[in-house]
Amino acid sequence: MNIAIIGLGKMGLAIKKVALERNHKVIAIDPIAPGADFKEISNKSLDGIDVCIDFTTAATVLENAKKVAALKKNLVVGTTGWYDKMDEMKSAANGIGFLWSGNFSIGMNVFFHAVRETAKVMNNLPEYDAAVLEVHHNQKKDSPGGSAQIIGKIILESMPRKKKIFADRFADRKPNPDELHVASMRCGSVPGTHTVLFDSPVDTIELNHIARGREGFAFGAVLAAEFLKGKKGFFSIDDLMKEVIGKAK
Structure with missing residues (x-):
């Protein structure tokens, strides 16, 4: 398969490595990055390309x-921070195959499933409150990150007594019972x-997902490109x- 990587930053380089290991042909598009094959998206740069993968801004x-x-x-999109423009993106992608995620780690998506099922149970146990904490490297620009937003949405959908996400600092009040606090921390090189x-007053249940590097995200993005080849929607x-999951059953 022929893949075009749009954005040759750290994630783009990781995706290129995984795609080549899976015997795909790869070109990279980036206006400034050394090693990019093209500087812009054009008919020439996408000639013969099956799927593009965007990790830009x-x-x-x-x-x-x-x-x-x-x-x-x-197009596969792993870029985060654009979800308030979802309707515009759907309109832009009309007529092609488009797949997006705030996190392409397969392990993280199993984690999402675990959070969803646990939150459904906890909704019937009012003694238990819920909260989310995400930690990333100090170069990440959006806060909360895309994955934390997805986790928050999952909890709101699965735990209806939580009505809204609160991601700011509590300056002069305590959280309301129907608020889900989603906190962010930026430090060092944490992937x-x-x-x-x-x-609850008697115990704490803690679910964790810890990424060890970008390889897991890159692998998922390449799997997404393989899934999307030839599809529309x-x-x-x-x-x-x-x-x-179907293949695992």
């Missing part, structure tokens, strides 16, 4: 999607740690996971 990803869709190429707490990582 929230400020550029929507425009990138429009350019890719205009050239009738499928990504996500913790979900269910706490708007997909999320959940669609890929259904296929992965």
Whole structure:
């Protein structure tokens, strides 16, 4: 398969390594990165490409999607921070295969499943409160990150007594019972740690996912590209996971 990586930063380099190991042909598009094959998305740079993978910035990803869709190429998006423009993205991706996720780690998506099932049980146990903590390296720009937002959404859907996410600092009040506190920390080189707490007066249940590097995210992104080849429609990582889980049964 022929893959175009849009954005040759640390994640782009990790994706390139995994894709080559899986015997795909790869080109990279980046306006400034050394080693990129092309500086912009164009008919020339995407000639013969089956699927593009975008890991750029929230400020550029929507425009990138429009350019890719205009050239009738499928697109996997791992860039975060654009979810308030979901309707615009769906419109831009109309007519191509599009798959997005805030986290392409297969292990993290198993973690999402565990959080969902645990939150359903905890909704019937009012003694237990819930909270989310995410920790990332100090170069990450969005806060809360995409995965933390997904976790928060999962808990709200599975634990209806929590009505809304609160991600700011409590300056002069305590949290309301219907608020889910999602806290963020940025430190050093941490690839990504996500913790979900269910706490009661008698005990605490803690679910953790700790990423050891970018390789897990890169592997999932390449799997997503393989899944998306030849497909049309708007997909999320959940669609890929259904296929992965189906093969495991």
